[in-house]
Amino acid sequence: MPVSFYRNVLLASSLLLSACGGSDTTTSANTTNLTDSTNTSSVAVLPAIPTRIVNQRGALLDGQLVKTNTVPDSTSAISDPTAKAPAVIPVYDVKQYRVTYQTVDGGGKLTTASGIIAIPQKPAGAKSPLLSFQHGTVFLDKEAPSNDTVATSPVNIIASLGFVVIAADYVGYGASRGQDHPYLQKDPSAASVTDFLVAAKQWLAEQRLLLNDQLFLTGYSEGGYVTLAAQQALEAAGVPITASVAGAGPYDLQYTLDELLNTKALLAAAGGALGLSRPAPAAKYPGKIDEATVDLMMYILIPKESDIKFSKTFLMDWMANDYATMKYNSLYEWQAKTPTRFTHGRDDVTVPFGNAIRALEGMRTKGTPDLDLAECVAAPSDHTNCIKPYAQTMLQYFAGFARDL
Structure with missing residues (x-):
C-alpha cells in the first residue's frame, strides 16, 4: 500500500485526535458550564467536531450500542477458572458499540466492515488512552469482536481497566461476512485496523468522548501478525504509537x-x-x-x-x-520505532515458536531500538496455554506507559 495513503491516514488521525482531546491542553466536557467567579466570560469550549469523510477508506458509517457489562459482570468473568482473562481488578462498567466503516478487501476494493468500540464509564470529561486489539483466528462469525460482547471477552476486560478499546472484525466477519477473509495478507490486514482507527476517532469525537495522546496495539496469534502489520503501516505514515505487544504470531510465512x-x-x-x-x-x-x-x-x-x-x-x-x-507479506525483518514486545511459548505447535526468534533477530538486525521477547513459561507452553500469560504480560507492560486509566 503506498506510503502516501498512510500519510493521509496520519493527517486524518491527527485532526481527529485533536478533536477527541488528544492534547493535554484540550478542555474536557465537564467544564463547559463552569465560570470564574471574577470573570464571568471565562467559559471553556470543546473543539469542533470534524466533518465526516465519505466514500473512502476510514469513512464512518454508523454506530450502535450493543452491550453494557457492569463491574460485577467483569469481576465474575475473571473469576471463572475456565476463562483466559488475566488476574486483574475491573474498575469501570463498559458500554460496547458496534461501528461500521469503510476499508478495502483483499483485492483492494472499497467495502463496508465493522468493529467494536468499548468505552469505560468514567466521569464526564475524563480522558482515556486508546488501545487497538487485534483478534486471533476464529472460524465462526459469532466470535468476531462486534458479536462477542460478553464480559469474558478481552475487549471488555481491557476496557474495564480504563482503556478505550477498539477491535476491527476484519474483512470476512461481521458486516462483511461472506466475503473472503484475506488471511495473512499484510496490506488488507493492516487496512482493516488503520481504517477503523480513523473511523473510531471520528465516532469518539462525535460522542464527545476524550482521548489522551496515547495509542497501544496488541493481539495474539493471527492478531499478533495483524498487530505488526498495522504497526508497520502506521509507523511508515508517521503515526505515533506508545507501545505494542504481539503474541504468538506467524510473522515469517x-x-x-x-x-x-x-x-x-x-x-x-x-x-x-x-x-x-x-x-x-x-x-x-x-x-x-x-x-x-x-x-x-x-x-x-x-x-x-x-x-x-x-x-x-x-x-x-x-x-x-x-x-x-x-517475504512481502511477512513481518519479521524490519525496523520498528515503537517499543515492542513479543510473547510466545516453546511448545507451540499451532504457530511455531521460531517465529518469535526470527522476528526478534531480524528486527534487531534492522536497527529496532526497543524490542524484547517475554517467553511464556506455562506448562506446557502451547498456543492455548500461553493466551493468559500473554494477556498478563501485555497489561503489565502497558501499565508502565499508560496514563488516565
Whole structure:
C-alpha cells in the first residue's frame, strides 16, 4: 500500500485526535458550564467536531450500542477458572458499540466492515488512552469482536481497566461476512485496523468522548501478525504509537508454512488423497492441478462448522514457491520505532515458536531500538496455554506507559 495513503491516514488521525482531546491542553466536557467567579466570560469550549469523510477508506458509517457489562459482570468473568482473562481488578462498567466503516478487501476494493468500540464509564470529561486489539483466528462469525460482547471477552476486560478499546472484525466477519477473509495478507490486514482507527476517532469525537495522546496495539496469534502489520503501516505514515505487544504470531510465512505443512505431513496427506506430490514449482493459477491440492488442504485445515470464507492466497503462494510474495507479506525483518514486545511459548505447535526468534533477530538486525521477547513459561507452553500469560504480560507492560486509566 503506498506510503502516501498512510500519510493521509496520519493527517486524518491527527485532526481527529485533536478533536477527541488528544492534547493535554484540550478542555474536557465537564467544564463547559463552569465560570470564574471574577470573570464571568471565562467559559471553556470543546473543539469542533470534524466533518465526516465519505466514500473512502476510514469513512464512518454508523454506530450502535450493543452491550453494557457492569463491574460485577467483569469481576465474575475473571473469576471463572475456565476463562483466559488475566488476574486483574475491573474498575469501570463498559458500554460496547458496534461501528461500521469503510476499508478495502483483499483485492483492494472499497467495502463496508465493522468493529467494536468499548468505552469505560468514567466521569464526564475524563480522558482515556486508546488501545487497538487485534483478534486471533476464529472460524465462526459469532466470535468476531462486534458479536462477542460478553464480559469474558478481552475487549471488555481491557476496557474495564480504563482503556478505550477498539477491535476491527476484519474483512470476512461481521458486516462483511461472506466475503473472503484475506488471511495473512499484510496490506488488507493492516487496512482493516488503520481504517477503523480513523473511523473510531471520528465516532469518539462525535460522542464527545476524550482521548489522551496515547495509542497501544496488541493481539495474539493471527492478531499478533495483524498487530505488526498495522504497526508497520502506521509507523511508515508517521503515526505515533506508545507501545505494542504481539503474541504468538506467524510473522515469517514461509517458515511457518514449511514447519506446519511439511513436518505434519499435511501436504503428503492432501497429495496422497489426489495421487499427487508437491509440484516444484507449482503454478498458482485457477484450473491448475495444484489448486486442487490447496483446496483439499483448506478442507483439512478449516473446521467443517466454520461459516467464514478464508482466502487461499497464502497457500497458493506457498505451493508456488513464490518467495517474493511470502517475504512481502511477512513481518519479521524490519525496523520498528515503537517499543515492542513479543510473547510466545516453546511448545507451540499451532504457530511455531521460531517465529518469535526470527522476528526478534531480524528486527534487531534492522536497527529496532526497543524490542524484547517475554517467553511464556506455562506448562506446557502451547498456543492455548500461553493466551493468559500473554494477556498478563501485555497489561503489565502497558501499565508502565499508560496514563488516565
